[in-house]
Amino acid sequence: MFYRENGQFKSNYASDQQMLPILQDRVFMGLLLVFAFGAVPLFVSDYVFLSLLIPFLILTLAAIGLNILVGYCGQISIGHAAFMSVGAYAAYNLALRLPQLNFLVVLVLAGLIAAAVGILFGIPSLRIKGLYLAVATLAAQFFTDWLFARVKWFTNYSSSGSVSTAPIELFGWKVDSPAEKYLFLLGVLVVFTVVAKNLVRGHIGRAWMSMRDMDVAAEVIGIRPVYAKLTAFAVSSFYVGVAGALWGFVYLGAWEPLAFNLSLSLNLLFMIIIGGMGSLLGSYFGAAFIVALPILLDQVPNWLGVEMSTALASHLASMIFGSLIVFFLIVEPHGLARLWAIGKEKLRLWPFPH
Amino acid sequence: MNEKAIEHAHRIGGVVLALEGVSLAFGGVKALSDVSFDVREHEVRAIIGPNGAGKSSMLNVINGVYHPQQGTIRYLGREYHDMDPHEVAMSGISRTFQNLALFKGMSVLDNIMSGRNLKMHSNILLQALRIGPALREEIEHREVVEGIIDFLEIQAYRKTQVGRLPYGLQKRVDLARALAMEPRILLLDEPMAGMNMEEKQDMCRFILDVNDEFGTTIVLIEHDMSVVMDISDRVLVLDYGKKIGDGTPDEVRANQAVIEAYLGVSH
Numbered sequence: 001m002f003y004r005e006n007g008q009f010k011s012n013y014a015s016d017q018q019m020l021p022i023l024q025d026r027v028f029m030g031l032l033l034v035f036a037f038g039a040v041p042l043f044v045s046d047y048v049f050l051s052l053l054i055p056f057l058i059l060t061l062a063a064i065g066l067n068i069l070v071g072y073c074g075q076i077s078i079g080h081a082a083f084m085s086v087g088a089y090a091a092y093n094l095a096l097r098l099p100q101l102n103f104l105v106v107l108v109l110a111g112l113i114a115a116a117v118g119i120l121f122g123i124p125s126l127r128i129k130g131l132y133l134a135v136a137t138l139a140a141q142f143f144t145d146w147l148f149a150r151v152k153w154f155t156n157y158s159s160s161g162s163v164s165t166a167p168i169e170l171f172g173w174k175v176d177s178p179a180e181k182y183l184f185l186l187g188v189l190v191v192f193t194v195v196a197k198n199l200v201r202g203h204i205g206r207a208w209m210s211m212r213d214m215d216v217a218a219e220v221i222g223i224r225p226v227y228a229k230l231t232a233f234a235v236s237s238f239y240v241g242v243a244g245a246l247w248g249f250v251y252l253g254a255w256e257p258l259a260f261n262l263s264l265s266l267n268l269l270f271m272i273i274i275g276g277m278g279s280l281l282g283s284y285f286g287a288a289f290i291v292a293l294p295i296l297l298d299q300v301p302n303w304l305g306v307e308m309s310t311a312l313a314s315h316l317a318s319m320i321f322g323s324l325i326v327f328f329l330i331v332e333p334h335g336l337a338r339l340w341a342i343g344k345e346k347l348r349l350w351p352f353p354h
Numbered sequence: 355m356n357e358k359a360i361e362h363a364h365r366i367g368g369v370v371l372a373l374e375g376v377s378l379a380f381g382g383v384k385a386l387s388d389v390s391f392d393v394r395e396h397e398v399r400a401i402i403g404p405n406g407a408g409k410s411s412m413l414n415v416i417n418g419v420y421h422p423q424q425g426t427i428r429y430l431g432r433e434y435h436d437m438d439p440h441e442v443a444m445s446g447i448s449r450t451f452q453n454l455a456l457f458k459g460m461s462v463l464d465n466i467m468s469g470r471n472l473k474m475h476s477n478i479l480l481q482a483l484r485i486g487p488a489l490r491e492e493i494e495h496r497e498v499v500e501g502i503i504d505f506l507e508i509q510a511y512r513k514t515q516v517g518r519l520p521y522g523l524q525k526r527v528d529l530a531r532a533l534a535m536e537p538r539i540l541l542l543d544e545p546m547a548g549m550n551m552e553e554k555q556d557m558c559r560f561i562l563d564v565n566d567e568f569g570t571t572i573v574l575i576e577h578d579m580s581v582v583m584d585i586s587d588r589v590l591v592l593d594y595g596k597k598i599g600d601g602t603p604d605e606v607r608a609n610q611a612v613i614e615a616y617l618g619v620s621h
């Protein structure tokens with residue numbers, strides 16, 4: 001009844017092209033931001049920050065990055081953790097060798113380096129599609145696994161192969177406590193989400209989606225496939241690279257090359273399949289789901305007073321992931337985000353059935 | 355001839371597009387054998403022929419999807435070889451598709467807006483921030499696209515995902531996307547296929563209006579003879595990849611080879 005765009009007439013195209021054209025959505029978003037920035041740090045425990053919210057924020061950023069490539073541009077990648085590791089090691093080396101650099105600069109440079117590597121591994125997409133491209137992107141995974149384990153310079157010749165970082169500092173603000181980390185990451189994610197939204201609704205976003213939906217027609221109406229595909233690889237790897245740097249510096253603090261292995265790549269893919277291909281909101285849902293499910297499975301039996309071993313819980317988690325992925329692939333390829341949209345559509349009509 | 359027809363006849367100009375001795379084969383299949391024909395500015399040029407005659411292949415050759423093994427294409431006096439489809443698009447040739455080739459996951463508006471992509475140049479950074487030229491560009495091109503939406507009477511479906519529209523409307527969106535490029539030559543591959551009488555009449559009207567109001571040169575493939583004879587200035591007839599007739603609708607109608615091909619007498 002109250003969720004309507006009726007009566008909200010647009011008098012010009014600028015207002016019709018706003019990010020959130022419906023007033024109620026804008027109000028809701030405003031309240032959500034106030035809640036996330038203002039209220040959450042007041043009552044959330046360190047445990048929830050560290051095991052839930054911090055990984056959620058970083059993985060959402062990575063999922064948005066992968067979604068740009070897979071969900072928007074239709075190019076498959078099953079080696080995307082490779083670009084996370086490029087971002088992480090680039091940031092590590094920049095911070096190590098140029099200690100005077102501001103961390104935000106380090107972050108952007110790490111993203112740009114990941115983007116360059118992403119373009120390189122995106123070149124095969126100009127000739128091959130589908131399964132063949134998937135295999136080619138897997139090469140990125142194996143290459144970076146090998147590179148950071150074998151070329152000691154990247155890990156500053158540490159004997160164990162693992163690297164560790166100092167807490168980050170921004171303009172004199174030491175981002176140290178879990179709440180501070182959360183606020184910093186939230187700020188980064190909000191900015192990157194707005195940027196992603198701008199890109200996908202701009203002409204570059206239309207070029208990406210045209211590649212996904214019908215590449216021959218796209219070329220015939222004047223869209224250059226080389227440009228569309230390689231920019232998608234670049235932007236995607238940039239996002240994922242930044243997420244990798246944050247994963248290393250803010251979440252892990254210290255890590256070894258295995259931290260960015262194939263299983264992380266697959267998890268990123270699961271996030272966008274469950275959350276929703278070609279949806280920014282879906283990236284949030286997918287990351288939330290992947291982070292929360294194992295913890296829920298761990299906790300729920302406790303609350304219910306049922307005994308469950310950790311082994312059983314982790315097996316259950318795998319089984320639930322597996323079934324959900326099959327479910328979404330078959331029944332709802334647009335994931336949780338689509339279910340959300342259907343719910344909203346119902347709300348718009350409520351309480352009238354039609 | 356009524357006044358409008360006379361006025362139209364006066365507008366037809368010189369040759370803008372000419373194909374000379376074009377041959378195209380796929381392995382052993384000869385899709386086109388030594389076909390020559392030309393298109394004059396502002397005219398409605400039809401291509402007809404039985405199934406598999408090579409009509410769609412002809413359009414694919416013109417807009418660079420296929421590169422012919424032999425022959426030349428002259429456009430605006432310049433010869434081109436092996437141009438990529440997007441280069442042909444840049445030069446002012448656009449088209450619609452026989453089997454709809456819309457961007458199914460995008461809205462009607464985005465589909466048509468993508469036809470303006472080749473005119474949009476703001477860089478990725480400006481788009482990321484959606485400021486200055488990037489924002490201005492979006493609004494300017496949106497205005498042009500809204501004009502096309504009004505022209506084709508699809509205002510009600512702007513925000514609808516295109517894959518959910520009925521077939522007849524999808525055909526219209528396909529035309530809208532091609533028009534958004536403001537082409538000099540518009541290639542239409544069976545724009546009325548699968549439509550009912552009323553939809554066909556609407557489509558005919560749109561095509562003639564485009565030709566009239568914007569002076570767009572039109573190359574049209576169509577199976578419905580009454581439509582072809584009604585709206586085209588000249589007709590090219592293909593059969594088994596060969597040209598068997600070329601001329602005004604009346605000349606083609608009287609052509610013995612054409613009659614035979616259509617009645618299937620001698621092969």
Ligand SMILES: Nc1ncnc2c1ncn2[C@@H]1O[C@H](COP(=O)(O)OP(=O)(O)OP(=O)(O)O)[C@@H](O)[C@H]1O
Nearest residue numbers: 380383384385403404405406407408409410411412
């Ligand atoms: N990509 C391709 N690969 C192989 N053969 C092709 C290809 N495209 C077209 N052909 C063949 O070329 C011939 C001409 O096809 P084309 O699609 O141009 O015919 P058409 O006149 O458009 O027919 P229709 O009226 O059925 O659309 C056919 O024999 C077809 O099988």
Ligand SMILES: [Mg+2]
Nearest residue numbers: 409410411452
């Ligand atoms: Mg055809």
